[in-house]
Amino acid sequence: MAKVTLSVIKADIGGFVGHSAVHPEVKEKARACLEKHPLLIDYYVAHVGDDLVLIMTHEHGRNKGEIHKLAWDTFVACTEVAKKLKLYGAGQDLLADAFSGNVKGLGPGVAEMEVEERESEPVVVLMADKTEPGAWNLPLYKIFADPFNTIGLIIDPKMHCGFAFEVRDLIEDKKIIFNAPEDLYDMLVFIGAPGRYAIKRVFHRGTGEIAAVSSTQRLNLMAGRYVGKDDPVCIVRCQNGYPSVGEVLEPFAFPHLVSGWMRGSHSGPLMPVSMDDARPTRFDGPPRVVALGFQLADGKLIGPNDFFSDPAFDNARRLALEIADYLRRLGPFEPHRLHLDEMEYTTMPQVMEKLRDRFIDLRLAKKARAAAGGEA
Known part of the structure; x- marks a missing residue:
């Protein structure tokens, strides 16, 4: 069989009610758009909070315009349903009026990997709401670099070589590769600042094959204004030379702090929750993460x-609720x-601009007093 591409593409195209959930009619419309589509092998329509998530398999590779256009057209069709139902923020993640060859830069978040299926190919699709791409930094570090989390790094000969991390600078649009374990201290300097640096991809150092991939789109950087948090997605391969399913899920037993929420x-x-409980309500939160496991079988999503x-x-x-x-x-106080x-x-x-003329520069006032012969 040819290589299989797993594409996970998400967008907030209207919340039910407020920012809390996806309306059933929106999901139904998405399924109708993807059902028996000739480009796809299989699909699954999911949601986390108010984000609609399209999980698709096909044989067309990463960053393919036809697949991205299918996702875009699906989001546009679902937006029409959202507008009919007067859902909140209908189409807010669609930052352009028309598709331009690739959804990257147009609003939706994208995580894709192309794999040659192993005898057994388990994957975990992680989906988060009310947070940013850097939210995956700590879990991905623990999954692929921390032996206290992933004992396979020590006792599994197929993992003992370690993993390579591709880290993106989301502000200056740069990337760097860090090798674990020898580059760990250098890498932590960067990924410990998740607002700017995010782990995009992880590779197996023995085979060079993809191990994990995340979405790193920043909505505010694309739109130039606040239009909602990025609500990232991530795909992780498991077992047989990769972390076990349990090792992939273990970091989420600790609800680490992320940026986003209200x-x-x-x-x-x-907070780790089932898809049914991914309805952030308290102060539009707390931030949620859902983990869906699939077996790939000739491209089918089992x-x-x-x-x-x-x-x-x-x-x-x-613990998340106590925090x-x-x-x-x-x-309104930091942190x-x-x-x-x-x-x-x-x-x-806007507030700073409104109050700009009311701020007094104390250094200039001090110089003026000194020049006038007053006390410095």
Whole structure:
């Protein structure tokens, strides 16, 4: 069989109600657009919060215009349904009036990998709502570089060689490759700043094959204004030379802090939930992550297994809610509210401009007093 491409493309095309969920009619429309489409081998329509997620398999490779146009046309058709239902923010992730060959840069988030199916090809599709691409940095580090999380790095001969991380500078549009374990300290300098640096892809150093890929699109950088958080997706291959399913899921037992939450302007815990519970309501949150497991079988998507429906993640959810209680008491104060650099695309610049003439430059005032013979 030819290589199979797994494409996960997501967009917020209208929330039901507010920013909390995807309306069933929107998902139904997406399924109608993808059903028996000649370009696809298989598909699954998912959601996390108010984001519609298209999971598709095909034989056309990554970054193919035909597949991206199919996703774009599906989002446009679903937007029409959203407008009919007067859903909130209908079409907000579609930043262009027309498709231009590739959805990258037009709003939707994209994660794609092309693989030659192994005898058994398990994959986990991670989907997050109310957060940014850098939210995957800590989990991907733990999955592919931390032996306290992934014991296979030590005891599995097929993993002992380690993995290579492609890290993107989302501000200056650059990339760099770090090799684990020898480059770990250097890599952590960058991926510890997830607002700017994000892990895009992970490669097996023994075979050179893809191990994981994430979406790294930043909506505010594309639109030049705040239009919603990026709500990233990620694909991870599992087993037989790659981390086990359990090792892939284990980092999410700790609800680490991510940027996003209400109006994309707050820090909050990333709470692992089932797809049914991916309805962020409290302060439009807390941020959610869903993990769907599939077996690829000649390109067919066997599944999903909704992993975070497991009660083994109940403690993580309880801890996330305790963290949410603590942070909410800080209200508009940092570190609950994001630092000023991350507030660039909210109302902050407008408020600063309005008050610009009311700020007094104390250095200039001091010089003026000194020149007038007064006290410096």
